[in-house]
Amino acid sequence: MKNKERRPLSKGRPDAGSSRPSRTAGPAKPAHRSEAPVRKEAPARKDAPARVQAKPQQQASQAAPVETRPLWPRSGDLPAERVPVILESSGAGDFHLIDTGRGLKLEQYGDYRIVRPEAQALWQPTLPDHVWEKASAVFTGDTDEDGMGRWRFPAEALGETWPLSLLGVDFLGRFTAFRHVGVFPEQIVHWEWMKARVEEAKAQGRTLKVLNLFGYTGVASLVAAAAGAEVTHVDASKKAIGWARENQAMSRLEKAPIRWICEDAMKFILREERRGNHYDIILTDPPKFGRGPNGEVWHLFDHLPLMLDVCRQLLSPNAVGLVLTAYSIRASFYSIHELMRETMRGAGGVVESGELVIREAGLDGKTRGRALSTSLFSRWVPA
Structure with a gap:
């Protein structure tokens, strides 16, 4: 699975409010992703958005005190289950996956064709080399997901940003030093699900409250707000919050009810738990490793159980769903599936888990090709 550079969480007491590991620290839609300069092959800048993740050993040496609380005991029956579930996207709006192979992927983002490393593309490309060679931008350098690299522009130097649109929301693509461009298109399936739930509720006179943890550049938050939700x-x-605000302006949603919170996710959710605040939909997309604005450290395997436990406490009595996406972890989807079921024990409903995949769509965006696995997910929904 891929490793999104996202952020860390902190933990709180049993009665504490919660906040997930924020995509704190790091460059911009991973735990913190960073922005790379886009002139020729200049080295990428280190002023990346919060998804930049420190290496585990660095995090340990610089870690700030972590707020925590015990896990709450859960009783009752486990929720029903649907496994395995494969949620597939073939693209949307200005994005589609053109071709994959030889450890690379060729994607269309608006006017640009981009080549990026893709370790899971073990096969040979379908399209000939001359198609790949016409890419607008190629990510080179450090191919490790946690490392920084740079962009090469075969034909001409490109600007740092360019306009994109997905699900009716306009936003900025940006060449970052961590290979990401400001959106994780495999998440479209979750966003479409969320958008439909928000619109259904709105039609019935109910405004859903959405909490987007590790929100990165805000595309999911803007999709929810445009559909009629109140978003945190x-x-x-x-850096990521600034980028998200730029996207808000581009989408002409300046007056939409969105709270932009720059904070370690765990600290935030623990405080929300203490305050007794609730949300109808919670999206959480934590990094494998991450760091908060005050040096808080997030380790997925150490902190995920508490993060989900706090998120359960934040769900409203008429909650619509809790969605978890996990990247770059050496685990089966069953590990997060069973964790989600244990977390939601006694709450009823259904836990559905599996993988997110993107289907190749060819040069025309319509030619069905191979499926590329991108991440694990687990989603609880009421019965």
Whole structure:
């Protein structure tokens, strides 16, 4: 699975409010992703948005005190289950996956064709080399998901940003030093599900409250707000929050009810738990490793159980769903599936888990090709 550079969480007491590991620290839609300069092959800048993740050993040496609380005991029956579930996207709006192979992927983002590393593309490309060679931008350098690299522009130097649109929301694509461009298109399936739930509720006179943890550049938050939700967006990176506000202006949603919170996710949700605040939909997309704005450290395997436990406490009595996406972890989807079921024990409903995949769509965006696995997910929904 891929490793999104996202942010860390902190933990709180049993009665504490919660906040997930924010995509704190790091460059911009991973735990913190960073922005790379886009002139020729200049080295990428280190002023990346919060998804930039420190290496585990660095995090340990610089870690700030972590707020925590015990896990609450759960009783009752486990929720029903649907496994495995494969949620597939073939693209949407200005994005589609053109081709994959030889450890690379060729994607269309608006006017640009981009080549990026893709370790899971073990096969050979379908399209000939001359198609790949016409890419607008190629990510080179450090191919490790946690490392920084740079962009090469075969034909001409490109600007740092360019306009994109997905699900009716306009936003900025940006060449970052961590290979990401400001959106994780495999998440479209979750966003479409959320958008439909928000619109259904709106039609019945109910405004849903959405909490987006590790919100990165805010595309999901803007999709929810445009559909009629009240949104709380949390990310530990000031850079990512700034990018999200730019996207809000581009989408002409300046008056939409969105709270932009720059804070460690765990600290935030623990405080919300203490305050007794609730949300109808919670999206959480934590990094494998991350760091908060004050040095808080997030380790997925250490902190995920508490994060989900707090998120359960934040769900409203008429909650619509809790969605978890996990990247770059050496685990089966069953590990997060069973964790989600234990977390939601006694709450009824259904836990559906599996993988998110993107289907190749060819040069025309319509030619069905191979499926590329991108991440694990687990989603609880009421019965």
